[in-house]
Amino acid sequence: MAPTIPLKTITVRGACPLDCPDTCATLTDVDLDTGRALKFYGDPDHPITQGWLCAKMRPYLERVYAPDRILHPLRRVGPKGGGEWERISWDEALGEISSRWKAIIAEDGPAAIYPYMYSGSLGLVELVVAATRFWNRLGASRPVGDLCDGAATEALAATVGGYLGADPRDVLHSKLVLLWAHNPSSTAPHFVPFLREAQRNGAKVVVIDPRRTITARSADQFVQIKPGTDGALALAMMNVMFEEGLADEAWLAANSVGWEELRGRAAEYPVERAAELTGAPAETIVALARELATTKPALVKVGHGVNRHQNGGQTVRLLASLPAVAGQMGLRGGGVYLSTSGHARWDGNSVTHAADCPPAPRELNIVQLGANLTGAVSDPPIRSLFVFSTNPVATVPDSGRIVEGLLREDLFTVVHEQF
Numbered sequence: 503m504a505p506t507i508p509l510k511t512i513t514v515r516g517a518c519p520l521d522c523p524d525t526c527a528t529l530t531d532v533d534l535d536t537g538r539a540l541k542f543y544g545d546p547d548h549p550i551t552q553g554w555l556c557a558k559m560r561p562y563l564e565r566v567y568a569p570d571r572i573l574h575p576l577r578r579v580g581p582k583g584g585g586e587w588e589r590i591s592w593d594e595a596l597g598e599i600s601s602r603w604k605a606i607i608a609e610d611g612p613a614a615i616y617p618y619m620y621s622g623s624l625g626l627v628e629l630v631v632a633a634t635r636f637w638n639r640l641g642a643s644r645p646v647g648d649l650c651d652g653a654a655t656e657a658l659a660a661t662v663g664g665y666l667g668a669d670p671r672d673v674l675h676s677k678l679v680l681l682w683a684h685n686p687s688s689t690a691p692h693f694v695p696f697l698r699e700a701q702r703n704g705a706k707v708v709v710i711d712p713r714r715t716i717t718a719r720s721a722d723q724f725v726q727i728k729p730g731t732d733g734a735l736a737l738a739m740m741n742v743m744f745e746e747g748l749a750d751e752a753w754l755a756a757n758s759v760g761w762e763e764l765r766g767r768a769a770e771y772p773v774e775r776a777a778e779l780t781g782a783p784a785e786t787i788v789a790l791a792r793e794l795a796t797t798k799p800a801l802v803k804v805g806h807g808v809n810r811h812q813n814g815g816q817t818v819r820l821l822a823s824l825p826a827v828a829g830q831m832g833l834r835g836g837g838v839y840l841s842t843s844g845h846a847r848w849d850g851n852s853v854t855h856a857a858d859c860p861p862a863p864r865e866l867n868i869v870q871l872g873a874n875l876t877g878a879v880s881d882p883p884i885r886s887l888f889v890f891s892t893n894p895v896a897t898v899p900d901s902g903r904i905v906e907g908l909l910r911e912d913l914f915t916v917v918h919e920q921f
């Protein structure tokens with residue numbers, strides 16, 4: 503028998519809420535009578551994501567309607583970590599949280615309460631409203647710091663003025679693309695069709711990476727370097743450009759500050775030294791520098807991995823400076839591209855109302871959760887942890903210490919999750 507097709511459906515426009523720069527445009531068909539989503543798919547009319555969703559999101563309705571979703575509050579009844587829970591009502595849950603927090607606030611103040619969240623969902627409601635307004639008003643400790651791209655954000659702001667990059671479609675104008683520590687076939691799927699078209703139009707694609715990635719297999723050239731030596735390679739390439747008169751010094755003099763100091767620093771990295779540090783052959787480094795300085799426009803597209811090494815921020819600064827030295831800034835299809843996040847603007851205070859609230863009593867770095875739960879902060883100690891939009895035991899460094907902290911009998915932990 504053919505399935506019954508509801509007569510009244512609407513199609514709701516949306517965007518993928520996962521922590522992914524592609525932000526795919528989505529469509530959801532909803533049965534108006536039951537309110538149930540019937541079909542979830544990519545919006546074919548979006549100019550960049552073009553109706554293609556990755557494997558994480560294609561079965562999204564299976565996640566939404568999964569039978570093991572947690573749809574009501576649970577209270578632990580056995581020892582911590584024992585996995586025994588009882589179902590309670592929302593009134594009971596909210597009442598218990600409220601009374602426990604009032605007692606903590608009366609004894610130690612609201613700073614003893616620590617909300618802990620990250621980018622499980624990047625929607626404004628969950629990430630910005632839920633992560634700020636209530637906690638600001640409560641006066642809880644404020645989570646600060648970054649697990650992902652904090653160093654790159656600061657580095658690009660200091661170098662090019664913001665977390666800004668080229669329009670991904672501009673690669674169609676590029677004649678040379680350096681994919682630096684970047685594996686778009688795995689991590690930026692919507693950039694790949696544009697990259698392939700650029701290749702078909704004659705652009706040369708060079709992958710610089712410690713690993714021969716999937717993207718490297720389809721590149722025109724693969725330059726393998728040792729992990730953490732990207733800065734040395736960039737400085738050596740700049741040095742070649744300065745020494746051979748290929749650097750765009752007129753542009754640098756007119757549009758930048760500090761370039762002469764950068765030239766001096768680059769001189770400390772002659773190609774032989776860089777070859778030894780990076781493992782890339784000296785002649786490859788020289789050829790790459792010449793090619794980048796003489797092929798216009800050329801794009802340096804950078805992955806996030808470099809910003810997670812020691813000196814990650816300074817490495818990103820060098821990779822952002824490299825196309826400037828090569829005279830690639832301001833050219834369509836040229837320049838540096840790590841992220842386009844900075845192009846999205848909204849009035850943050852109208853969402854967070856942070857300006858209406860007193861300053862947070864203290865800031866706690868999210869990366870130090872394990873230490874902070876086990877004695878690194880004591881005035882007051884963290885007595886309650888409210889976790890949402892993240893799973894710190896799986897995603898934050900020093901997970902053993904985090905578990906040790908979570909097992910503290912005196913820690914009142916609330917987790918708001920889907921499963």
Ligand code: SF4
Binds near residue numbers: 519521524555556558
């Ligand atoms: S590629 Fe996947 S995770 Fe990224 S925005 Fe699209 S559907 Fe979401």
